[in-house]
Amino acid sequence: MNELIMIKYGELTTKKDNRKQFIKILTQNIERLIEEKYEIIKDNSRMYIKCDDAINISKKLQKIFGIHGISIVYKVNNNFDDVSQKALSIMDKTKKTFKVVTKRADKDFEISSMDYSRKIGGLILKNSEYKVDVHNPDIILNIEIRKEGTYIYTDELKGAGGYPVGVQGKGLLMLSGGIDSPVAGYLAMKRGVNVECIYFDSPPHTSVEAKNKVKKLAKIINEYSGLVKLHIVPFTKIQEEIYKNCPDNYMITIMRRMMYRITEKYAKKIKAKIIINGESIGQVASQTLDSIACINEVTNMPVIRPVATYDKLEIIDIAKKIDTYETSILPYEDCCTIFVPKHPVIKPELIKAKEYEKAFDYEKLIEESIENIKVITDFKEDKFEDLL
Ligand code: ATP
Ligand code: MG
Numbered sequence: 001m002n003e004l005i006m007i008k009y010g011e012l013t014t015k016k017d018n019r020k021q022f023i024k025i026l027t028q029n030i031e032r033l034i035e036e037k038y039e040i041i042k043d044n045s046r047m048y049i050k051c052d053d054a055i056n057i058s059k060k061l062q063k064i065f066g067i068h069g070i071s072i073v074y075k076v077n078n079n080f081d082d083v084s085q086k087a088l089s090i091m092d093k094t095k096k097t098f099k100v101v102t103k104r105a106d107k108d109f110e111i112s113s114m115d116y117s118r119k120i121g122g123l124i125l126k127n128s129e130y131k132v133d134v135h136n137p138d139i140i141l142n143i144e145i146r147k148e149g150t151y152i153y154t155d156e157l158k159g160a161g162g163y164p165v166g167v168q169g170k171g172l173l174m175l176s177g178g179i180d181s182p183v184a185g186y187l188a189m190k191r192g193v194n195v196e197c198i199y200f201d202s203p204p205h206t207s208v209e210a211k212n213k214v215k216k217l218a219k220i221i222n223e224y225s226g227l228v229k230l231h232i233v234p235f236t237k238i239q240e241e242i243y244k245n246c247p248d249n250y251m252i253t254i255m256r257r258m259m260y261r262i263t264e265k266y267a268k269k270i271k272a273k274i275i276i277n278g279e280s281i282g283q284v285a286s287q288t289l290d291s292i293a294c295i296n297e298v299t300n301m302p303v304i305r306p307v308a309t310y311d312k313l314e315i316i317d318i319a320k321k322i323d324t325y326e327t328s329i330l331p332y333e334d335c336c337t338i339f340v341p342k343h344p345v346i347k348p349e350l351i352k353a354k355e356y357e358k359a360f361d362y363e364k365l366i367e368e369s370i371e372n373i374k375v376i377t378d379f380k381e382d383k384f385e386d387l388l
Pocket of ligand 1: 199
């Protein structure tokens with residue numbers, strides 16, 4: 001283990017207990033997601049990983065929330081000769097201008113950070129063709145002096161930011177095969193939510209391909225946490241009853257109310273604290289503010305809609321960045337597109353929705369659906385044929 005990676009924490013709060021929890025969960029997430037055993041050394045401001053393939057591991061670390069910056073670093077003793085020698089040896093000769101930034105965690109150190117930077121800078125000027133540019137340098141030489149040694153590095157990869165997945169407890173994401181909901185899940189994860197997914201499946205009206213697409217999306221967002229489970233709800237009966245018993249224009253409203261009822265009940269069962277959803281204000285008839293209010297009425301659980309205020313193009317940008325876009329646009333219908341009424345109501349009235357849904361015994365069907373939920377926990381293998 002000859003190489004060393006240094007991690008700067010993301011949005012770390014100053015509260016001591018939170019900080020401890022943050023670092024503990026981040027460590028667990030790193031161990032789970034890089035899938036190999038490495039020595040991890042951590043203190044309150046930095047984490048270090050001893051490894052052999054630092055470039056590869058740095059890339060994996062870029063997907064882990066709670067990390068602000070990732071650098072491959074060199075550790076030397078705190079004496080000036082060792083530091084300057086190492087500094088000179090790692091300066092990339094293809095670059096032309098530089099500046100030195102010194103940080104001292106060890107305030108007892110005899111010389112100021114500025115003077116230290118100047119001294120090292122002077123040596124580099126003397127021993128190379130480099131010129132100093134403090135405003136826009138080609139390369140920044142970072143020197144962090146700590147009690148146990150001095151860390152030297154020139155490059156920093158941007159981390160994913162946010163909080164480590166899990167610091168906030170669990171949330172249940174309503175995951176459809178579309179573009180929005182995987183993005184919503186990713187954004188919730190970024191705030192530290194341990195996201196599990198629920199999908200409403202209506203065979204034979206929806207295809208195995210549609211379900212496999214959702215599994216694939218769950219697999220992709222699982223790369224950001226390693227904790228994702230996909231809960232698949234048999235929804236056919238409920239959907240058929242809605243189709244038989246409710247007026248066309250209220251079908252979607254009522255279907256969504258059923259989805260929320262099931263999601264809330266099931267969330268409580270798996271100890272999720274919130275529901276996460278990919279709704280975006282005004283995107284379709286079921287997402288006008290009136291619709292959202294009428295649909296949301298069935299639940300008291302907090303519903304977080306991370307993309308509620310985003311334009312479709314903004315959502316697509318994120319979907320591309322997190323690699324879900326190509327899968328999301330595969331052309332398989334889901335349960336919402338198959339029973340699409342010609343004129344879904346834009347301003348649904350709660351009294352009417354309640355009246356229409358009385359037409360069938362949905363409580364019983366909801367219980368039945370929940371009892372028959374199937375769970376997928378292993379996304380490692382790419383066998384996306386119909387498993388269930
Ligand atoms: P997406 O919003 O993910 O792009 P979509 O646009 O097809 O998919 P909408 O009809 O906009 O989906 O539904 C709004 C939200 O309702 C989805 O983002 C998702 O959170 C939830 N949802 C819709 N259909 C399903 C389903 N079959 N299973 C689970 N959640 C669903
Ligand atoms: Mg949508």
